[in-house]
Amino acid sequence: MYKMHRGHESMHAEMILIFLCALVIAQIVLVQWRQRHGRSYNLVTLLQMWVVPLYFTIKLYWWRFLSMWGMFSIITSYILFRATRKPLSGRTPRLVYKWFLLIYKLSYAFGVMGYLVIMFTMCGFNLFFKIKARDSMNFGIISMFYGLYYGVMGRDFAEICSDYMASTMGFCSDSGMPTRSLADNICAVCGQMIVELDEKRLIENTYQLSCDHVFHEFCIRGWCIVGKKQTCPYCKEKVDLKRMISNPWERTHFLYGKILDWLRYLVAWQPVVIGIVQGINYSLGLE
Numbered sequence: 001m002y003k004m005h006r007g008h009e010s011m012h013a014e015m016i017l018i019f020l021c022a023l024v025i026a027q028i029v030l031v032q033w034r035q036r037h038g039r040s041y042n043l044v045t046l047l048q049m050w051v052v053p054l055y056f057t058i059k060l061y062w063w064r065f066l067s068m069w070g071m072f073s074i075i076t077s078y079i080l081f082r083a084t085r086k087p088l089s090g091r092t093p094r095l096v097y098k099w100f101l102l103i104y105k106l107s108y109a110f111g112v113m114g115y116l117v118i119m120f121t122m123c124g125f126n127l128f129f130k131i132k133a134r135d136s137m138n139f140g141i142i143s144m145f146y147g148l149y150y151g152v153m154g155r156d157f158a159e160i161c162s163d164y165m166a167s168t169m170g171f172c173s174d175s176g177m178p179t180r181s182l183a184d185n186i187c188a189v190c191g192q193m194i195v196e197l198d199e200k201r202l203i204e205n206t207y208q209l210s211c212d213h214v215f216h217e218f219c220i221r222g223w224c225i226v227g228k229k230q231t232c233p234y235c236k237e238k239v240d241l242k243r244m245i246s247n248p249w250e251r252t253h254f255l256y257g258k259i260l261d262w263l264r265y266l267v268a269w270q271p272v273v274i275g276i277v278q279g280i281n282y283s284l285g286l287e
Helices: 009-036 038-060 063-083 092-122 125-129 133-168 217-226 248-268 270-283
Strands: 206-208 214-216
Touching: 009 038, 009 270, 038 063, 038 133, 038 248, 063 092, 063 133, 092 125, 092 133, 092 217, 133 248, 206 217, 214 217, 248 270
Parallel strands: none
Antiparallel strands: 206 214
């Protein structure tokens, strides 16, 4: 390898410079695109996240991932179909948030488990269980990849469903402006009544935001944490997530969501940037 690349130091330096410039320019373009046209950016990014792994899966014959990808796609497509129907069924918001909350918790569990397995393997703990380092490392990497990938996909689809349901229920338009008044005993997330305290009915926990709007606790948590919405579903006032997440263990879920948002760039756009760099190098005759 050294003999083949000997004397190519200037060419290698030029290739590294092209890569760094492309990385910086791509980051600036993506940030500006996200700020100016957030909806189109999110849709294109989600399409990238959905298609790019499928290409590599078919190319490398990863049938296990392909089967899980197909199962996730079928169920999520059905959930998305239910969320975009008009009129919206009263059970649909709960169904949507239950499914994506399940995906979110499973992805969190797989991601943490994969990370711990990798750390234990690097520390040599796999030898106590007579497991080969290669096998345990492969298991850890695959588990962490599954967790992070489906975590990102689930949050993006949950955000799309949240937007559709909020506009379909009629409390807010597509642009986010309220279109009709909200009764005091109606939850703006699911459109169902908030059961008051009495002797005959079971009480569902409610949560009141700083804007005085009251919601089912399950609904508003799904809206803010799973659906990535940090504003009131009705008046769009900013939600204080620190006040909502009082349990210290739940803060790790919020932090995990931030990690998933950051990871989206690596999975969706990094292959595109590398492909552009390879095209530039090929057009300039660099190897």
